[in-house]
Amino acid sequence: MTQNFDIIVVGGGAAGFFTAINIAEKNPKLKIAILERAADVLQKVRISGGGRCNVTHACFEPNELVKFYPRGEKELRGPFHQFCSGDTIEWFEKHGVELKIEEDGRMFPVSNSSQTIIDCFLQTSKKLGITVLTGQSVQSIYKKDSVWKIETQNENYLTEKLVMATGSNPKIWEMLQQQGHAIISPVPSLFTFNIKDARIKELPGVSALVSVKVKDTKLASTGPLLITHWGMSGPAILKLSAWGARILHDKNYQFTIFINWLNDVDTVEAEQHLRELKQEHSKKTVAKKSPFELTNRLWESLVLASGISSETKWADLSKNQIQNLAKQLTQATFQVNGKSTFKEEFVTAGGIDLKEINFKTMESKIHENLYFAGEIVNIDAITGGFNFQNAWTSGFILANAI
Structure with a gap:
């Protein structure tokens, strides 16, 4: 059986949910699905920041913020001028989550629990009618005519626009390599x-x-x-x-x-x-x-x-x-x-070559209607909420573009 959607987001993590929610809020008519290979979504969000979720960092100046990214400093300057840490705070407040600043600049939910962020994403996506499908391990992606076809181990999906938000997933990188994208080989960071x-x-x-x-x-x-x-x-x-x-x-x-x-x-x-x-x-x-x-x-x-x-x-x-x-x-x-x-904050340097992405839209320069959000690209940051900020910013820009 084949299911049709206007937009499919592969990856039920921070970047995937944030992107899907922002697209749905800007265009409620679109039929959107999130595919997640695990039985549960937002698992990395749950354990991040020692279970408190370090949402962002209190650095509000884009030109300063980029300095925390060993890879991506140049590319993120434009995007951060569109959606920076201050916008993140405002976004979460609008969605009922208040954040607080700690002495070292890291920002957490006032509740001190990552569950607050998870609940916010789950409730908002439910309210917006986003379909969340778990246990969907993507086996192949390819483009037929102007439509993307995604095969998981038990389903087939068709979509006009495809968003990849799978983080550091070597299997997905390999599939994108087969689609002509260059992958910078992953090495540990942090x-x-x-x-x-x-x-x-x-x-x-x-x-x-x-x-x-x-x-x-x-x-x-x-x-x-x-x-x-x-x-x-x-x-x-x-x-x-x-x-x-x-x-x-x-x-x-x-x-x-x-x-x-x-x-x-x-x-x-x-x-x-x-x-x-x-x-x-x-x-x-x-x-x-x-x-x-x-x-x-x-x-x-x-x-x-x-x-x-x-x-x-x-x-x-x-x-x-x-x-x-x-x-x-x-x-x-x-x-x-x-x-x-270092703890569970495992970060990888590597991913899709930044030269192959249009940072005004987060769209692939190689394939039309293929977009990237979060750590799947060769961007990573030091610890302190910066990797999440990259997820929010890329998701926001992508949603605007779509």
């Missing part, structure tokens, strides 16, 4: 670094504001770093992993990083400061109390790593020990050996 090192072995849970560089590359980032049981995590590391997704993949996740535990203090300044401390605190024990904004445990670990015993007094520090300590503080070298996935 991961933590596996590091075995005596200096941090006993310090899980300790954090510091640092700057990090990857040796022999231009990759650098600053921000909070968190020491974990398996190595290092926190915004500084995650940012580095996102911007370096391709480079670090090519290095097989074996590389060296330099950490400045004092963030913006350089080695010369650090040495100077240590010499002053030697004068001021001559009778005190070096390892005992951190003179910098570092926890005492981290400070002690770096002191011992500089060849200074735990009993040494400031007065007894040699010139060599001061130099070593300044280096440990501002140019500490760590060997990274592999990566770990």
Whole structure:
């Protein structure tokens, strides 16, 4: 049996629902269906942001917002001028969901539950008469005359306009490749670094504001770093992993990083400061109390790593020990050996080549009436609500175009 629709959205996630709802609101006469391969829709929304759903980020200036996207910065500038984070807040408020801003700029529903977002999407799509079909795993897509034909394992569908919102789904990418689209091969983004090192072995849970560089590359980032049981995590590391997704993949996740535990203090300044401390605190024990904004445990670990015993007094520090300590503080070298996935916020760099998409409409430049929304394209962002913002913006623009 074949079912006919004006518009079919493949993918029952955030981008798919947002797109379908916006199309239906602008043109209630259209017959719209969402096809989802799983038994349940919006599963990723449910677990996102630790079950709270980090809807967007309180960055309201399009030219600033694009800077959070390692891939897609240039392409998203125009779209963000049409639908930005402020529009997202307004949209959800209009649909009965109030958002709040947290200290770090992330925005969540006031209810603190992703279920609020899911309920909003389900209720709105029901009210608008959108057909939601689950358990529909797409087996093939092709164009016949001017109509798209979609075959799932148990049904056939025909539609004039086809919207692909399947996220990082390799099977769908393969089908689109057969339709002539170029796919940028996927690699992980947003991961933590596996590091075995005596200096941090006993310090899980300790954090510091640092700057990090990857040796022999231009990759650098600053921000909070968190020491974990398996190595290092926190915004500084995650940012580095996102911007370096391709480079670090090519290095097989074996590389060296330099950490400045004092963030913006350089080695010369650090040495100077240590010499002053030697004068001021001559009778005190070096390892005992951190003179910098570092926890005492981290400070002690770096002191011992500089060849200074735990009993040494400031007065007894040699010139060599001061130099070593300044280096440990501002140019500490760590060997990274592999990566770990960051929580459930698994993000992939890769997808449909951005050159093949018209960002004024989100339509394919290769096939008429084929559209893309969300992470199926080669756009990804760091953590903080930015990947969702890309889903909302692309869905809105696409809906307007249709």
